Amino acid sequence: MSKEHLNIDHVSIEFDTPKGKFKALDNVSLKISKGEFVSLIGHSGCGKSTVLNIIAGLLQATEGGIVLDGKEVNEPGPERAVVFQNHSLLPWLTAYENVELAVKQVFKRKKSKKEMREWIEHNLALVHMEHAMHKRPDEISGGMKQRVGIARALAMEPTVLLMDEPFGALDALTRSHLQDSLMEIQRDLKNTVVMITHDVDEAVLLSDRIVMMTNGPAASIGDILEVDLPRPRERLVLADDAHYNHLRAEVLRFLHERHSKPDVPTIGKVQEVEQVGAAEKAEKDNKLDAA
Numbered sequence: 146m147s148k149e150h151l152n153i154d155h156v157s158i159e160f161d162t163p164k165g166k167f168k169a170l171d172n173v174s175l176k177i178s179k180g181e182f183v184s185l186i187g188h189s190g191c192g193k194s195t196v197l198n199i200i201a202g203l204l205q206a207t208e209g210g211i212v213l214d215g216k217e218v219n220e221p222g223p224e225r226a227v228v229f230q231n232h233s234l235l236p237w238l239t240a241y242e243n244v245e246l247a248v249k250q251v252f253k254r255k256k257s258k259k260e261m262r263e264w265i266e267h268n269l270a271l272v273h274m275e276h277a278m279h280k281r282p283d284e285i286s287g288g289m290k291q292r293v294g295i296a297r298a299l300a301m302e303p304t305v306l307l308m309d310e311p312f313g314a315l316d317a318l319t320r321s322h323l324q325d326s327l328m329e330i331q332r333d334l335k336n337t338v339v340m341i342t343h344d345v346d347e348a349v350l351l352s353d354r355i356v357m358m359t360n361g362p363a364a365s366i367g368d369i370l371e372v373d374l375p376r377p378r379e380r381l382v383l384a385d386d387a388h389y390n391h392l393r394a395e396v397l398r399f400l401h402e403r404h405s406k407p408d409v410p411t412i413g414k415v416q417e418v419e420q421v422g423a424a425e426k427a428e429k430d431n432k433l434d435a436a
Protein backbone atom coordinates (compact mmCIF):
# COMPACT_ATOMS: atom_id res chain seq x y z
CA MET A 146 0.00 0.00 0.00
CA SER A 147 1.33 3.45 -0.87
CA LYS A 148 1.78 5.70 2.13
CA GLU A 149 1.53 8.79 -0.07
CA HIS A 150 -2.27 9.06 -0.07
CA LEU A 151 -2.74 11.50 2.80
CA ASN A 152 0.35 13.29 4.01
CA ILE A 153 0.29 15.37 7.18
CA ASP A 154 3.54 17.12 6.43
CA HIS A 155 5.45 18.81 9.27
CA VAL A 156 2.37 20.57 10.61
CA SER A 157 2.68 23.17 13.35
CA ILE A 158 0.01 25.64 14.44
CA GLU A 159 -0.01 28.70 16.65
CA PHE A 160 -3.20 30.33 17.88
CA ASP A 161 -3.46 34.03 18.75
CA THR A 162 -4.76 34.33 22.28
CA PRO A 163 -5.20 37.34 24.60
CA LYS A 164 -2.00 36.19 26.34
CA GLY A 165 -0.02 35.98 23.09
CA LYS A 166 0.78 33.12 20.74
CA PHE A 167 -0.14 29.58 21.80
CA LYS A 168 1.62 26.79 19.96
CA ALA A 169 -0.81 23.86 19.99
CA LEU A 170 0.97 21.51 17.56
CA ASP A 171 4.66 21.19 16.84
CA ASN A 172 5.88 19.36 13.78
CA VAL A 173 3.22 16.68 13.37
CA SER A 174 4.05 14.37 10.46
CA LEU A 175 2.12 11.31 9.39
CA LYS A 176 1.66 9.49 6.11
CA ILE A 177 -1.58 7.57 5.72
CA SER A 178 -2.33 4.92 3.09
CA LYS A 179 -5.50 4.71 1.02
CA GLY A 180 -8.12 2.69 2.87
CA GLU A 181 -6.25 2.83 6.15
CA PHE A 182 -8.09 3.32 9.45
CA VAL A 183 -6.07 5.56 11.75
CA SER A 184 -7.10 6.57 15.28
CA LEU A 185 -5.76 9.58 17.15
CA ILE A 186 -5.64 9.17 20.90
CA GLY A 187 -4.25 11.44 23.60
CA HIS A 188 -5.22 13.40 26.68
CA SER A 189 -7.87 16.09 26.56
CA GLY A 190 -6.55 19.33 25.11
CA CYS A 191 -3.48 17.80 23.47
CA GLY A 192 -4.49 18.85 19.95
CA LYS A 193 -6.40 15.95 18.36
CA SER A 194 -9.30 18.06 17.07
CA THR A 195 -6.82 20.63 15.83
CA VAL A 196 -5.08 17.97 13.71
CA LEU A 197 -8.44 16.79 12.34
CA ASN A 198 -9.63 20.33 11.61
CA ILE A 199 -6.41 21.08 9.73
CA ILE A 200 -6.94 17.95 7.58
CA ALA A 201 -10.57 19.05 7.04
CA GLY A 202 -9.34 22.48 5.92
CA LEU A 203 -11.26 24.21 8.71
CA LEU A 204 -7.99 25.45 10.27
CA GLN A 205 -4.78 26.53 8.56
CA ALA A 206 -1.41 25.21 9.72
CA THR A 207 1.11 27.90 10.61
CA GLU A 208 3.88 25.73 9.21
CA GLY A 209 3.69 22.64 7.02
CA GLY A 210 0.50 21.42 5.40
CA ILE A 211 -1.76 18.64 4.18
CA VAL A 212 -1.29 16.87 0.87
CA LEU A 213 -4.06 14.58 -0.39
CA ASP A 214 -3.25 12.47 -3.47
CA GLY A 215 -0.50 14.88 -4.46
CA LYS A 216 -2.55 18.07 -4.01
CA GLU A 217 -2.15 20.51 -1.13
CA VAL A 218 -5.46 21.16 0.64
CA ASN A 219 -6.17 24.48 2.36
CA GLU A 220 -9.95 24.62 2.54
CA PRO A 221 -12.85 22.26 3.23
CA GLY A 222 -13.88 19.92 0.42
CA PRO A 223 -16.45 17.13 -0.06
CA GLU A 224 -13.66 14.57 -0.52
CA ARG A 225 -12.91 15.08 3.20
CA ALA A 226 -16.22 14.64 5.03
CA VAL A 227 -16.34 15.28 8.76
CA VAL A 228 -18.47 13.58 11.43
CA PHE A 229 -18.52 15.59 14.66
CA GLN A 230 -19.25 14.32 18.16
CA ASN A 231 -22.64 15.98 18.24
CA HIS A 232 -24.12 15.10 14.85
CA SER A 233 -24.61 18.74 13.64
CA LEU A 234 -27.80 17.96 11.71
CA LEU A 235 -30.08 20.79 10.66
CA PRO A 236 -33.02 20.53 13.09
CA TRP A 237 -35.73 21.65 10.66
CA LEU A 238 -34.89 18.98 8.09
CA THR A 239 -35.70 15.27 8.23
CA ALA A 240 -32.93 12.64 8.27
CA TYR A 241 -33.52 12.16 4.54
CA GLU A 242 -33.39 15.90 3.83
CA ASN A 243 -30.19 16.33 5.86
CA VAL A 244 -28.48 13.71 3.71
CA GLU A 245 -30.09 15.14 0.56
CA LEU A 246 -28.54 18.54 1.20
CA ALA A 247 -25.03 17.07 1.12
CA VAL A 248 -25.82 14.81 -1.87
CA LYS A 249 -27.15 17.77 -3.89
CA GLN A 250 -23.96 19.70 -3.21
CA VAL A 251 -21.72 16.91 -4.43
CA PHE A 252 -23.76 15.26 -7.22
CA LYS A 253 -25.79 18.21 -8.53
CA ARG A 254 -25.25 17.59 -12.23
CA LYS A 255 -23.94 14.05 -12.01
CA LYS A 256 -27.01 12.16 -10.81
CA SER A 257 -30.64 12.29 -11.93
CA LYS A 258 -33.41 12.93 -9.36
CA LYS A 259 -34.14 9.22 -9.20
CA GLU A 260 -30.48 8.30 -8.79
CA MET A 261 -30.13 10.85 -6.02
CA ARG A 262 -33.14 9.45 -4.16
CA GLU A 263 -31.78 5.92 -4.45
CA TRP A 264 -28.33 7.05 -3.31
CA ILE A 265 -29.73 8.87 -0.24
CA GLU A 266 -31.84 5.83 0.68
CA HIS A 267 -28.89 3.50 0.13
CA ASN A 268 -26.67 5.48 2.51
CA LEU A 269 -29.37 5.70 5.17
CA ALA A 270 -29.83 1.93 4.81
CA LEU A 271 -26.08 1.40 5.38
CA VAL A 272 -26.48 2.81 8.88
CA HIS A 273 -29.86 1.07 9.38
CA MET A 274 -31.92 4.23 9.33
CA GLU A 275 -34.35 3.43 6.52
CA HIS A 276 -37.26 3.05 8.96
CA ALA A 277 -36.90 6.58 10.39
CA MET A 278 -35.60 8.57 7.46
CA HIS A 279 -38.55 10.96 7.37
CA LYS A 280 -38.23 11.95 11.02
CA ARG A 281 -36.61 15.18 12.18
CA PRO A 282 -33.60 15.19 14.55
CA ASP A 283 -35.76 16.00 17.60
CA GLU A 284 -37.85 12.88 16.90
CA ILE A 285 -34.95 10.40 16.96
CA SER A 286 -32.43 9.22 19.57
CA GLY A 287 -28.83 10.39 19.97
CA GLY A 288 -27.49 7.20 18.38
CA MET A 289 -29.83 7.60 15.43
CA LYS A 290 -28.80 11.22 14.92
CA GLN A 291 -25.18 10.13 14.92
CA ARG A 292 -26.01 7.46 12.33
CA VAL A 293 -27.61 10.08 10.08
CA GLY A 294 -24.44 12.18 10.46
CA ILE A 295 -22.38 9.19 9.33
CA ALA A 296 -24.78 8.49 6.42
CA ARG A 297 -24.53 12.14 5.37
CA ALA A 298 -20.74 11.95 5.39
CA LEU A 299 -20.66 8.61 3.50
CA ALA A 300 -23.16 9.87 0.92
CA MET A 301 -20.60 12.46 -0.18
CA GLU A 302 -18.39 9.54 -1.23
CA PRO A 303 -15.44 11.08 0.58
CA THR A 304 -11.93 9.84 -0.07
CA VAL A 305 -11.23 10.55 3.57
CA LEU A 306 -13.71 10.25 6.40
CA LEU A 307 -12.75 12.42 9.38
CA MET A 308 -14.45 11.60 12.67
CA ASP A 309 -14.05 13.57 15.90
CA GLU A 310 -15.15 11.29 18.75
CA PRO A 311 -18.18 10.18 16.73
CA PHE A 312 -19.49 7.81 19.39
CA GLY A 313 -18.33 9.69 22.48
CA ALA A 314 -21.76 10.81 23.67
CA LEU A 315 -23.49 7.44 23.19
CA ASP A 316 -24.30 4.65 25.62
CA ALA A 317 -22.07 1.56 25.46
CA LEU A 318 -24.52 -0.67 23.58
CA THR A 319 -25.35 1.88 20.87
CA ARG A 320 -21.66 2.64 20.55
CA SER A 321 -20.75 -1.00 19.96
CA HIS A 322 -23.51 -1.35 17.31
CA LEU A 323 -22.18 1.69 15.49
CA GLN A 324 -18.57 0.49 15.74
CA ASP A 325 -19.62 -2.79 14.10
CA SER A 326 -21.52 -0.92 11.35
CA LEU A 327 -18.51 1.32 10.74
CA MET A 328 -16.20 -1.71 10.41
CA GLU A 329 -18.57 -3.30 7.87
CA ILE A 330 -19.00 -0.08 5.89
CA GLN A 331 -15.27 0.56 5.79
CA ARG A 332 -14.59 -3.01 4.72
CA ASP A 333 -16.96 -2.55 1.78
CA LEU A 334 -16.23 1.05 0.78
CA LYS A 335 -12.52 1.13 1.68
CA ASN A 336 -12.57 4.78 2.73
CA THR A 337 -9.55 6.18 4.46
CA VAL A 338 -10.62 7.02 8.01
CA VAL A 339 -9.03 9.29 10.59
CA MET A 340 -10.93 9.01 13.86
CA ILE A 341 -10.35 10.67 17.23
CA THR A 342 -11.29 8.63 20.26
CA HIS A 343 -10.75 8.56 24.00
CA ASP A 344 -11.73 4.91 24.14
CA VAL A 345 -8.79 2.50 24.10
CA ASP A 346 -10.92 -0.54 23.21
CA GLU A 347 -12.54 1.34 20.35
CA ALA A 348 -9.13 2.38 19.03
CA VAL A 349 -7.74 -1.18 19.08
CA LEU A 350 -10.91 -2.76 17.67
CA LEU A 351 -11.25 -0.41 14.69
CA SER A 352 -7.78 0.78 13.74
CA ASP A 353 -4.94 -0.30 11.51
CA ARG A 354 -2.72 2.16 13.38
CA ILE A 355 -3.15 4.10 16.60
CA VAL A 356 -1.38 7.44 16.70
CA MET A 357 -0.68 8.44 20.28
CA MET A 358 -0.15 12.14 20.87
CA THR A 359 2.01 13.77 23.52
CA ASN A 360 0.49 16.33 25.87
CA GLY A 361 0.34 19.95 24.74
CA PRO A 362 1.31 22.68 24.42
CA ALA A 363 3.37 22.05 21.31
CA ALA A 364 2.00 18.51 21.07
CA SER A 365 3.35 16.05 18.55
CA ILE A 366 3.16 12.34 17.83
CA GLY A 367 4.57 10.36 20.75
CA ASP A 368 4.29 6.87 19.33
CA ILE A 369 2.44 4.87 16.70
CA LEU A 370 1.05 1.41 17.35
CA GLU A 371 0.38 -0.97 14.46
CA VAL A 372 -2.75 -3.00 15.14
CA ASP A 373 -1.97 -6.18 13.26
CA LEU A 374 -5.11 -8.09 14.28
CA PRO A 375 -6.76 -9.93 11.37
CA ARG A 376 -10.12 -8.70 10.06
CA PRO A 377 -13.03 -9.14 10.35
CA ARG A 378 -12.69 -8.46 14.06
CA GLU A 379 -15.19 -9.66 16.61
CA ARG A 380 -15.21 -7.91 19.95
CA LEU A 381 -16.26 -10.98 21.93
CA VAL A 382 -13.54 -13.17 20.41
CA LEU A 383 -10.93 -10.45 20.92
CA ALA A 384 -11.82 -10.03 24.60
CA ASP A 385 -9.92 -13.27 25.30
CA ASP A 386 -7.19 -12.74 22.71
CA ALA A 387 -3.74 -12.32 24.24
CA HIS A 388 -2.42 -10.14 21.41
CA TYR A 389 -5.45 -7.85 21.56
CA ASN A 390 -4.92 -7.42 25.29
CA HIS A 391 -1.23 -6.75 24.74
CA LEU A 392 -2.02 -3.95 22.23
CA ARG A 393 -4.60 -2.51 24.58
CA ALA A 394 -2.06 -2.49 27.41
CA GLU A 395 0.46 -0.71 25.16
CA VAL A 396 -1.97 2.18 24.60
CA LEU A 397 -2.87 2.34 28.29
CA ARG A 398 0.81 2.35 29.21
CA PHE A 399 1.43 5.25 26.85
CA LEU A 400 -1.47 7.27 28.24
CA HIS A 401 -1.03 6.52 31.92
CA GLU A 402 2.71 6.03 32.38
CA ARG A 403 4.68 7.63 29.59
CA HIS A 404 2.41 10.62 29.02
CA SER A 405 0.24 10.85 32.09
CA LYS A 406 -1.16 14.18 33.15
CA PRO A 407 0.00 14.70 36.75
CA ASP A 408 -0.92 18.40 36.53
CA VAL A 409 -4.68 17.73 36.25
CA PRO A 410 -6.17 18.28 39.72
CA THR A 411 -8.39 15.44 40.98
CA ILE A 412 -11.33 17.79 41.52
CA GLY A 413 -11.20 18.77 37.84
CA LYS A 414 -11.32 15.12 36.86
CA VAL A 415 -14.34 14.49 39.05
CA GLN A 416 -16.14 17.49 37.57
CA GLU A 417 -15.32 16.32 34.07
CA VAL A 418 -16.74 12.85 34.77
CA GLU A 419 -19.87 14.41 36.25
CA GLN A 420 -20.32 16.59 33.18
CA VAL A 421 -19.94 13.64 30.85
CA GLY A 422 -22.45 11.71 32.96
CA ALA A 423 -24.92 14.57 32.72
CA ALA A 424 -24.52 14.75 28.95
CA GLU A 425 -25.13 11.02 28.65
CA LYS A 426 -28.21 11.27 30.82
CA ALA A 427 -29.61 14.15 28.76
CA GLU A 428 -28.94 12.13 25.62
CA LYS A 429 -30.80 9.11 27.05
CA ASP A 430 -33.69 11.28 28.23
CA ASN A 431 -33.95 12.55 24.68
CA LYS A 432 -34.51 9.11 23.24
CA LEU A 433 -37.92 8.71 21.68
CA ASP A 434 -37.09 5.72 19.60
CA ALA A 435 -34.77 2.82 20.36
CA ALA A 436 -31.49 2.90 18.43
Ligand SMILES: Nc1ncnc2c1ncn2[C@@H]1O[C@H](COP(=O)(O)OP(=O)(O)OP(=O)(O)O)[C@@H](O)[C@H]1O
Nearest residue numbers: 160162167169188189190191192193194195196361
Ligand atom coordinates in the same frame (compact mmCIF):
# COMPACT_ATOMS: atom_id res chain seq x y z
N1 LIG B 1 -9.08 28.64 18.26
C1 LIG B 1 -8.24 28.43 19.29
N2 LIG B 1 -7.64 29.46 19.91
C2 LIG B 1 -6.77 29.27 20.93
N3 LIG B 1 -6.44 28.05 21.42
C3 LIG B 1 -7.02 26.98 20.85
C4 LIG B 1 -7.95 27.10 19.76
N4 LIG B 1 -8.35 25.86 19.40
C5 LIG B 1 -7.72 25.00 20.23
N5 LIG B 1 -6.91 25.67 21.10
C6 LIG B 1 -6.04 25.07 22.10
O1 LIG B 1 -5.25 24.09 21.47
C7 LIG B 1 -5.11 22.95 22.31
C8 LIG B 1 -5.60 21.73 21.57
O2 LIG B 1 -7.01 21.78 21.44
P1 LIG B 1 -7.85 20.60 20.78
O3 LIG B 1 -9.27 21.02 20.76
O4 LIG B 1 -7.23 20.24 19.50
O5 LIG B 1 -7.63 19.41 21.82
P2 LIG B 1 -8.22 17.92 21.83
O6 LIG B 1 -7.05 17.00 21.93
O7 LIG B 1 -9.17 17.75 20.72
O8 LIG B 1 -8.98 17.90 23.23
P3 LIG B 1 -10.33 17.08 23.66
O9 LIG B 1 -9.91 15.66 23.80
O10 LIG B 1 -10.69 17.69 24.97
O11 LIG B 1 -11.35 17.31 22.59
C9 LIG B 1 -5.84 23.26 23.59
O12 LIG B 1 -4.94 23.74 24.54
C10 LIG B 1 -6.83 24.34 23.17
O13 LIG B 1 -7.11 25.18 24.26
Ligand SMILES: [Mg+2]
Nearest residue numbers: 193194195309
Ligand atom coordinates in the same frame (compact mmCIF):
# COMPACT_ATOMS: atom_id res chain seq x y z
MG1 LIG C 1 -11.23 17.45 20.61
